[in-house]
Amino acid sequence: FASVERESRRLFEDDGFGIPRAESALEPTRQLLYHVAHASADHSALRALHETFDLQQQLPTDSEISHAQGSMSGRNRALLDTVAAAVKEDLLRVKDALDLHLRTGESDLSRLSPQVEALGRVADTLGMLGLGVARGVVDQQRTAMADIVDGRKPADEGALLDVAGALLYVDATLDDQVARLGASDQDAPEQGDLAAGEAGKVLDVLAREAIANFADARQAFVAFIETGWDHGELAEVPRLLREVSGALQMLELPQPAAYLTGVRRYIEDELIGSRRVPNGRQLDTFADALASLEYYLEALRENRFNRDEILDVSRHSLESLGYWPLPAERLPEQAPLAAEAPPPPPVVSEADIERTVAALIDRGGADAATAPEPSAEAPAAPAPSGQDGFEITGDEIDDEIREVFLEEFAEEIDNLDQLLPLWRAQPEDLERLRPIRRVFHTLKGSGRLVGARTLGEFSWKVENMLNRVLDGTRPASPAVVAMVDQAFYTLPQLQAALRGDGAVQADLQRMHASADRIADGDEGMPEEVVSLATVAPTAPMAPAPVEPDAPMPVEAFATPVETPTEPVADATTDAEAAQLDMVPASVDALLLEILDAEVAGHLVTVDAWVTRASAGQAQASEELLRALHTMNGAFAMTELPTVAQALTPGEGYVRRMVAAGSPASSEGVAAIGELATVARAAIAGLQSATPQVPVAAALAARLVALRDGLPEPAPMDFAALAGEDAGEEPVAALEAATPELVDVDMTAYAGFVGAGDVDGGNAERLEAERVEAERLEAERVEAERLEAERVEAERVEAERLEAERVEAERLEAERLEAERVEAERFEAERLEAERVEAERLEAEREAERLEAERLEAERVEAERLETERLEAERVEAERLEAERVEAERLEAERVEAERIELAELEAQILELERLEAERLEAERLETERAEAERLEAERLEAERAEAERLEA
Incomplete structure (x- = not known):
């Protein structure tokens, strides 16, 4: 109370109510309020103070006092921390x-x-x-x-x-x-609550460690990409993911653990084992799978709802990568000379058309719409190089086509002999490299088509290396030039093997490996090509069984002709679609647009034939054969084998009917009608919200039976196809078409050769001979259709092939210009129209190239933003961890402060009691002094009064 009195006196004397007060000046007031809060007396003034300062709420509870006392003695924090550290070390x-x-x-x-x-x-x-x-x-x-x-x-x-x-x-x-x-x-807490709380702690610890492993794996992938696909950066990723999978198993979460196993298997088998470089779409799909699993762990740690929906992204991504359901474990390679095992077939079409065709040929027509069947058998080794001739592919490829291909092969070798010296002089000139690359591109597509798979694979390796030079991934170094030279000197050996005049002596497998190595950026010179005869003999290996290649779509044609496509209504009814078994599928939007436009026109031809056949005119026609052949190639190009497996025997059935001149049976007419229904259902299913295609295994079996019931067709008569006039007209027509084969892939002659110029001077003869006129008109329409397919296929071609086609068209335009000088006036007008059309197409391709560059820039920007986001998440996680550590430190300081506060309070209480005693003593002395002064004053006053009285 003396302290309060002194502080009050100072305020009155100094007029200090408006001046900020120091913390020490408030201490007496706090002590006074403390005593008031503990006072048991009942007084109106005390009640007013209780209500004004809410003193009852400010008093510490018994549990808080017990907690503070426990901090000062017994099991305190420092003791538990010491013991816990020792336990954790053990x-x-x-x-x-x-x-x-x-x-x-x-x-x-x-x-x-x-x-x-x-x-x-x-x-x-x-x-x-x-x-x-x-x-x-x-x-x-x-x-x-x-x-x-x-x-x-x-x-x-x-x-x-x-x-x-x-x-x-x-x-x-x-x-x-x-x-x-x-x-x-x-x-x-109750025992159950304690167990739940501790389980939550375990979950938090496991999730935190798993997320840390994911962060390390993500950094490894960033390094994998930034180092130019250095597969060594991924060495630790399987171990990190295996630890996360073990944590998920401990938490009894088998489904995400299984998905994580699929991700790990993809890394071990495809990226580390096969040392593959994923394309953009595969990289995005893999990133989605990894990010969704990491996001699932974060949701699990934070106990968020709808976590299973996150796992759907993981499952879909793994299905696209071909790793869900999980494939069988790969067996170790046995034979050192065996070819590298092909990758699992993708569920959907991806990359560019070249990789699509390569994957389709490697698959041999297997169903890619369903999950790959695991196989425990090791891949069969290819046939020895000495047996690199034509493969047996069935009745789809005629000997005449292969003869034409061999002539084209010889012309391409001569063409290379003229192009290579110019390019060797200036290897950095990409314009001189483009026609060389196109030669290997032509040999690849044509070779695969006619059954020369060894040539096709060899050409693809060289083309892939040159593609890396053209797209700027690597320079045209001496290693590239040396590899192209080796390939050029090996081509005559492959030509001789195809003609049956000799065997390939070069080590093609070593050349494949050198081309892949140089394509990846290695600057080492290719190894010298050695004969396989010098290699140590190995156990003979049986050649792998060969299946017929699927028909390929048209890749190029000489004369650009625009053919308008008439829109056709979709005739598939709901009842027909409901009767078909559908499986999920996916096709690139651009390919689907081409497929829809291509198939719609030919379905009109099929429907018209079915209508005529139902009316009694069941004779098969070449128009029907061309329609089925084109649809078969179109579906094969988009990698929809579930549809192509029905179209292929259907095409064979019609081809044999045309060759035999026999009409279709009622069962055959019905099967062709159902085939059109399947094609319509496939287009409609791909355009739906959930893309899917029908499975027509039963229909395919019926068509196979119908086809096998007819005799095989005789070899195709090219002279009859080009024209049936006597004399030199057929020969002239064939000779007119032959030069164009130099710049055209043989894919245009896969199933039916229908190119021939319609002579306008024979109009009266064509009118008189109706049958001949229909055939020639059909050939003209087929030529226009093939040209339309070429234009559409070029539009789908990847960005790096755009410039090459421009160069090819320029060479073609120059060749046509030379012919224009030698031709008559009306021929010159036709070539001029073709030149204008070529310029229009070139302008369209330039616009497409700019669009592709814009999309690539957007993709790079998106990747940069994603990297920044991941870095921000890492920084945020570190910040939260620092805040947690800081919070623990502050909590420890707070408890310590409470202990000190209580000690100070005890000391203050003692001090207050001492001061109170001193105050009471001082008041007693002050009272005695005042009383003495009062008595002295009264005495003096009495004496003064007595003195005044005496004076009076």
């Missing part, structure tokens, strides 16, 4: 020993004996601290470890993972005990 040693045992596959279980003793010490320590639940868990695991060491229990991975889970549980229990330091028994 647990860390046990976990390290278990991890080492699992990694090395150690069979000596006696090495785990020290860990049993360590777990016993941990259990005793936890019991001393009063952590009965944690002590019981560790004691159980100690018993289990003792059983494993003594041989009473197998040392399997599951038992050791249980021990690891118990150790994580103990870590979480220790932290929770420190957090509840000083809590009363009434405030302690």
Whole structure:
């Protein structure tokens, strides 16, 4: 009270109510309020102070006082921290020993004996601290470890993972005990709540560690991309993902663990094992799978809802990559000379048309719309190089086509002989390189088509290397020039093998490896091509079974002709679609647009024939054959084998009917009608919200039976196809078409050769001979259709092929210009029209190239933003962790401050009691002094009055 009096006096004297007061000046007021709050007397003034300052709420509760007292003695934070650190150190040693045992596959279980003793010490320590639940868990695991060491229990991975889970549980229990330091028994949670809380701690620890592993894996992939596809950067990723998968198994989450296994298998088999470089779409799909699993772990850690929807993204991504359902484990390679195993067939079409055709040929027509069937058999090795002739492909390829191909092959070798010296002089000139690349592109497509697969694969390796030069990925170094020279000198050997005049002596497998190595950026010179005869003999290998190649779409044609496509209504009814079994599929939007326009026109031809056949005119026509052939090639180009497997025997059935001149049976007419329904259903299904295509296995079997019921067709008469006039007209027509084969892939002659010029001077003869006129008109329409297909196929061609086609058209325009000088006036007008059309197409391609560059820039920008987002997430995670550590530090400081505060309060109470005693003593002395002064004053006053009286 003396302190309050002194402070009040100072305020009155100094007029200090408006001046800010120091913290020390408020101390007397706080002490006074403290005593008022604890006062038991009932007085109106005390009640007013209680209400004004809400003193009842400011008093500490009994539990808070008990908590503070517990911090000053007994099991305080410092003590628990010291003990917990020692326990965690023991647990860390046990976990390290278990991890080492699992990694090395150690069979000596006696090495785990020290860990049993360590777990016993941990259990005793936890019991001393009063952590009965944690002590019981560790004691159980100690018993289990003792059983494993003594041989009473197998040392399997599951038992050791249980021990690891118990150790994580103990870590979480220790932290929770420190957090509840000083809590009363009434405030302690129930046993079930404690278990749930500790389980949440375990989940949080596991999720945090798993997310950290994901971050490390993500950094490895960033390094993989930034180092130019260095597969060594991915070496640790499978181990990181395997640890995350083990954590998910511990949490009893088998589904995300299985998806993570699919991601790990893709990395091990495709990226590390086969050392493949994913394209843009595969990289995006893989990133979606990895990011969705990481997002699922974050949602699991934060206990968010609808977590299963996140896993749907993982499943769809793995299905696109061909790793869900999980394929069988790959067997190790046995033969060193065996060709590299082809990658699993993708579920959807991706990359460019060249990779699409290569994947379709490697698959041999297998159904790509369904998940790949796992096979435990090792891939068959290719035939020896000495047997690199034509493969047997059935009745789709005639000997005449192969003869034309061999002539084209010889012309392409001569063409290379003229082009290579110019390019060697200036290797950096891409304009001189483009026609060389196109030669190998032509040999690749034509070779695969006619069954010369060895030539096709060899040409593809060289073309792929030149593509890297043209798109700027690598320079035209001396290694590239040397590789092209080796390929040029090897082509005559392949030509001789195809003619049956000799065998290939060059080591094609080594050349393939050199081309791939140089394409990846290696500057080492290619190894010298050696004869396989010098290689140590190996066990003979049986050639792999060969299946017929699927018909290929038209890739190029000489004369550009625009053919308008008439829109045709979709005749597929709901009833027809409901009767078909549908499977999921996916086609690029641009390819689907081409496919729709292509198939719609030919379905009109098929429908018209079915209508005539139903009316009794069931004679098969060449128009019907061309329509089925074109649709078959179109569906094969878009990698929809479920539809092509029905179209291929249908085309063969009609071809044999045309060759035999026999009409179709009622069953055949019905089958052709159903075939049109299947094609319509495929187009409609691909255009729906959930793309799908029909499966027509039963229809395919019926068509195969109908086809096999007819005799095989005789070899095709090219002279009859070009024209049936006597004399030199057929020869002239064939000679007129032959030069164009130099710049045209043989894919245009896969199933039917229908190119021929319609002579306008024969109009009267064509009118008189109706049958001949229909045939020639059909050939003209077919030529226009082939040209339309070429234009559409070029539009789909990837960006890096755009410039090459421009060069090819320029050469074609120059050749046509030379012919224009030699031709008559009306021929000159036709060539001029073709030149104008070529310029229009070139302008369209330039616009497409600019659009492609814009899209590429957007993709790069999106990747940059994604990288920034991931970096921001990492920084945010570090910030949150720092905040958590800071919060723990502040909490420790707060508890310590409370302890000091209580000590100070005790000291202040004693000080107040001392001051109070001093004050009372001072008041007593002051009262006595005042009383003495009063008596003295009264005495003096009396004496003064007495003196005045005496004076009076």
